Amino acid sequence: MPGLGARLGRGGATTTQQSLADSDCIVIMGSNMAENHPVGFRFVLTAKTRGATVIHVDPRFSRTSALADLHVPLRAGSDLAVLGGLINYVLNSERWNSDPFFREYVTHYTNAPVIINPDFRGPEDLAGLFSGYVADERRYTTDTWQYADQQARPAAAEDQAQTAEPRPQYLGRLTAPPRLDPTLQDPHCVFQLVKRHYARYTPEMVERVSGIPRDRFVRLAETILANSGRDRTTAFCYAVAWTQHTTGTQIISACALLQLLLGNIGRPGGGILALRGHATIQGSTDIPTLYNLLPGYLPMPMATELERDRTLEEYLRRNRPLTGAWYNTPAYLISLLKAWYGDAATPENDFGYDFLPKISGDASFQAMIPMMKDGIMKGLFCMGMNPAVGGQNAVLAREGLANLDWLVVRDVYEIETAAFWYDAPEVRAGKVRPQDIKTEVFFLPAALAGEKEGSFTNTQRLVQWHDKSIDPPGDARSEAWFLYHLGRRLKELYRGDDTAKGRQIAALTWDYPTEGPLQEPVIEAIVREINGYTVADGRLVPDFSALRDDGSTACGCWIYSGIMPEEGRNRAKSRRGDERAALEWGYSWPRNVRILYNRASADPQGRPWSERKKWIWWDAAAGRWTGYDVPDLPETKPPDYQPPEGAVGLDAHPGDAPFVNMADGRGWLFAASGLRDGPLPTHYEPWETPVGNPLYPEQPRSPAAILLERPDNRYHALGDPRFPYVLTTYRLTEHHTAGGMSRFVPWLAELQPQGFAEISPELARELGIDNGDWVVISTLRGEIEARALVTERMQPLEVDGRRIHQVGIPWHFGYSGIATGGIANDLSALVEDPNSRIHEAKAFTCNLRKGRLRSGAGEERRE
Amino acid sequence: MTAYERRWETRRGGGRSAGDEARESYYGLPVIHRAPWRWEIPTYFFLGGIAGASYVVAAIADLVGGREERPIVRVGRYVSLATLIPSPLLLIRDLGRPERFHHMLRIFKVRSPMSVGTWGLTVFGAFVTLSALIQAAEDGLLDRFPPLARLLRGLPRRLIAALGAGPALFVSGYTGVLLAATAVPFWTKNYLLMGPLFVASALSNASAAISLILSLAGRGDHRALRKLERLHWITSAGEALLLAAVRRNSGPTIARPLNEGRLGQVYRRGVLGAGLGLPMLLGAPGAWLGRRLPRGVTALAALLTLIGGALLRYLIVTAGHRSADDPQATFELTRARDR
Amino acid sequence: MSTTVARDRPGLTGTTGARPGAVGFLTDTTLCIGCKACEVACKQWNQLPMDELGFTGHSYDNTGDLGATTWRHVAFIERISDEEGRRPTSMRAFQSNWLMMSDVCKHCVYAGCMEACPTGAIIRTEFDTVVVQQDVCNGCGYCVPACPFGVIALDLGDGHARIGDGKAHKCTLCYDRLRDGLEPACAKACPTDSIQFGRVEDLMDRAQQRVATLREQGVAGAHIYGDRAVGGTGGIEGLNAFFILTAPPEVYNLPAQPELPQRKTIPASLATVAAGLVFGLAAVLSLRRR
């Protein structure tokens, strides 16, 4: 989540779902919270019973809208224009300019007063682009985006490289304290840049782009404004309807910008709740399944032309800022290396730094799909995912699978990805014959959550333990079992092998104890390693402040350090709740902080902004921060602390700096680094769009979006009349993602038994479609059939004088299981956000007609 | 065809939405559940009604009639037994768990017409059997078992008939109460009419059945037959009046099944026309003018009545199902009255 | 459809004839998000089979109805646009325009199903709930049309093949869980406390307060369904599982003022006896010796 990381310092929800109960206004935008996060939604309803206003901004009227006070329908893909409009509205509002709270919050806690390099130019001046654009590489160089007056920067190549890969944790390197203008008047100060940048996002412009009528937009803005301030807080909740755009990261980062301006970050009932996906998707980025991160958001070393991390020293030089929490990067990385390589990690060999793999290019899943098709990638472990349904351009994904040498699918049912070679629509239609597919498919049964112990890290960074209830059936085994024994056998296999590969495998510590007849590895032994210990005596460390860069400590993931602070105390297991922060319920990284950046819940002097919204405050008598939550800054740092000359790390931050991971401790309205497509969020249209971009007519679409255009992944031209409708895909409460966990379960399958497309009665009338009719939806990637659900919950919008129809398709369905239907992703394309490498599944274009597919491809087996 | 599929047929040429479909009622789905009964139940209503009523006719003929009414008594008793025998079998067959039929006799529950009905049927069964046995003994059919025949002949026949007439009348009419005590709009809306309708119909069917047999067999005094025809005519007339009252009392929404479609035809042409009007027309000269009708005409009138009686049971049960399936009927029935 | 808006009837609204100590449900539709967790939790706990599959097009309701194998059912009613097709933007404070309601057996204070049952299979438990004893029911089916709410049903499979167990089924109010001191599965699973379990008296108090609050907040149509004024009428005397609705009951496919069917038994019997006498007399007159 670089969108939050780049402005606030950490890529995680800044608040907890429980804290929503303290909100005065909750804006759910980019998510269908009631349907996809029903349990968290109870806190929205609690807030509502206490009188809060709930707003849902969504193209469709959903189950969330039904419980909202205000539903604001917009054209899919226009969120950034709306957020930009809100920023502009706020900055010019009477309330914002008259209430001293906002100015005080913004000047102290954000980089609004910071002076930026005067060479910086924005889209106002450069026809929709920022300065530093390298057109033929579709990327930016960022020298002009930096704070003014910083010392000469490292070598040019490295400097350029800095943003060639998303580095959420690398949040600027300051060689000197930033130059400030507390009056916010300097034309080069962030505040003025922001103001100028958003000046054209007027309510009229918002209406032209998004289809939200002016008066409704003003109501939205006024409600948010009225519910922000010293005594009131507004929270934003979003999920993948913001991330799945070519500008996804920037949409989220625009929200961070707005919430900083409104003084809503770090305070109860405020903040940005990133509603995450799978049960432990947060955990899977913390201790990542991502190719470009090491545990705890340490960047993976690079081995590309532009970026070189040949040695530990080189790596640290690039990745260790002098100021802020990341100053301790060496301790975190070296402790990680000690945990992974044990005795093989010595000061002499840079603690085994060479054993770490280095990345040589894009290895995100999206990039892997064409690589499989092209024969570059020969084999695939598919453990807990279903790309034949969930992957963008699923037709291409299945072609990729069909071109592998081998495929291992570990799942609980024989999902589409395992059955594609005999059951896919193209096979049923006779276009592909099973005997022509050479892929050897291994299907291995997996144990489900209840059949193994472990933990989930939920949407609010809260690690919660779950016990094992029953043994897995038959040959089903846990992931830990599979990976542990696979690793063990590999070590066996490579014993005595003296190649680099062999030595790499040999160096790995792989000695978890096992238990029971199935020889399951002991999960708490892994938790122990994650928490960290001193190498000499194996004693657990209390938290990451005890980690050292001399090889004396080992730690599997520094941000989780503290989860098992002493033997036998697994804090993920604790289950004592209370009405406030519930610090004894589970364990929340970092250091059990619940609301991140909570220093901002107090004024610069350390007093609560108001009685109603108090959270943590400075207890002068005790000389420490106190309150309901764990303070998210050094506990004894006084509010009036000023860093001495040459201070490093957190000591370089003053006592009123809430954003401890940022180089200057401030929330960044202007992201000098960390984002690949601009320091200020800018509205670009989705890659496929029926309309132009009135904000930047010369630059309608993202200049940095990652394109993978090829004959099997074709895009629709801007405004292509053959594909006049906006298509968006989304989820239903009744199913889960690509369906492996729901479409095979009778009790869930019966609730939504068949794929369908939601269309408005207006569009239905134009095309002669009645509720329940069959329709065919098509793009240049593929076509599917579905039942039409004609509903007033969908509505056409007036966009820039044109009536735009939107089509909505739940994307859960596939050809296996009990509930079946056409695969929505047979329609989508591979095109990505440059920061997060997330695909654009939330807004593209399509055609739709009444009728069925001729070939029978995509046809359900059950009617 | 499930309730859901119905609507895919009614096309309007585009734009009809899910919201439109829930405007008049909840997607046209029923509010209540119809009774899960199959053909066995209306058949039982028909046969059981005849069993009860022919016992009544036989008993009355026995008690107030003279010698020439003896054939009526005799045939009435046999008809009663013959139509009673399949009744429990039909009822058991209709059960979801036939092997548990005896659970009906676990308790006696005054509030449940079905429970009371079961007991009534059981008691009635004893009387029918006894009376039929006595008749058989008198007819010399049991001469192979002299002590038994003697014993039976010695029993107080008329007392038994008098005692059995109560349960018999009950059996012919309780089924109407059974239907009335449900939430089914068509049945419960007409709660005061269902029982009388069933009684009237049972008596008319029973007299028709007896006269059919007598006329086919060429037995019986023609004066007795005239009497029977008169009873047949009166009860048919009562039935026709009650049916008309049912339709009127139901009101347009709840009476919809009687007015529409195939069932409407069954009501008008089948039950009212062929089952009631025609036999009454055919029977009137005999019943009221004392004419001696050709046997064939009497038999035809009786047969038509019996068909009409079967159709009536089918009609009442099916119309009940239809009204149960029609949300508007339930809304009509349960509309807030006092607000 | 024939609908009526609730009006206060002083002294009657909010009253229930529930027996002291009875437990039941308050299902507050204004908090329902239509997640169907209750439906699934019920099926799972009671190990009920999947129903007939099919896309209905009835908004998000593909279950349709309560039945022998569906004991909780969430209804969805889209009332989005006005006559001109205009969509709402600002809405009532709680659940508007897309109504969702989790229906269940009402555990009537006087229950039609139970009164009807000839075998005594349906009993009132120590919790004052209405439960079918599966070892007694013989599938006579009489309880089915005797329920004024269309709840109980026979499990006959598809109705022709009779592949079901042939017995009557409905919500047991999780009798087995209550015995073990657990809350019913559906209430436990409900994420928003739309389903609240407890003593009927307490729930009724809570419901009255909630309705008052909702009306203050402008939800004019909020009312209790299941007291003696609406729903629990006509001799039913109240529903132990009652509801807060915001639209007329008919909108949710509920009868506004149903009656206890057995109220008709005595008058219907008297009428039948009278008819028996009249027609009996006709028979006597017809058949008497002359």
Ligand SMILES: Nc1nc2c(c(=O)[nH]1)N[C@H]1C(S)=C(S)[C@@H](COP(=O)(O)OP(=O)(O)OC[C@H]3O[C@@H](n4cnc5c(=O)[nH]c(N)nc54)[C@H](O)[C@@H]3O)O[C@H]1N2
């Ligand atoms: N029941 C259930 N819960 C789930 C999941 C599930 O599959 N089923 N999946 C989990 C996972 S993996 C994830 S990532 C989360 C996702 O949670 P959400 O992000 O809430 O999921 P979606 O349903 O994909 O999209 C949400 C909404 O975005 C709207 N939308 C589409 N395009 C746009 C747009 O351009 N702008 C705005 N503002 N809105 C738009 C859609 O109409 C839809 O209502 O849910 C998690 N929770």
Ligand SMILES: Nc1nc2c(c(=O)[nH]1)N[C@H]1C(S)=C(S)[C@@H](COP(=O)(O)OP(=O)(O)OC[C@H]3O[C@@H](n4cnc5c(=O)[nH]c(N)nc54)[C@H](O)[C@@H]3O)O[C@H]1N2
């Ligand atoms: N068009 C479109 N496409 C999308 C999205 C969208 O909104 N629109 N959303 C995207 C998002 S946010 C996501 S998260 C992805 C999800 O896409 P995928 O991750 O590909 O899909 P899932 O169905 O979640 O796959 C998880 C699989 O893991 C299996 N499983 C469950 N538990 C275990 C276990 O313990 N072990 C193992 N080995 N397997 C297990 C499940 O049965 C299931 O098949 O889809 C993406 N695709």
Ligand code: SF4
């Ligand atoms: S499925 Fe799990 S994670 Fe998702 S809302 Fe329900 S309880 Fe929460």
Ligand code: SF4
């Ligand atoms: S709602 Fe129906 S099934 Fe439930 S107790 Fe009342 S009458 Fe019986």
Ligand code: SF4
């Ligand atoms: S079906 Fe079972 S529960 Fe219903 S009335 Fe008959 S015996 Fe009683």
Ligand code: SF4
């Ligand atoms: S109380 Fe139990 S049986 Fe009744 S609906 Fe809820 S979960 Fe199902």
Ligand code: SF4
């Ligand atoms: S579980 Fe609760 S919120 Fe979900 S559908 Fe059922 S009653 Fe409504």
Ligand SMILES: [Mo]
């Ligand atoms: Mo996700």
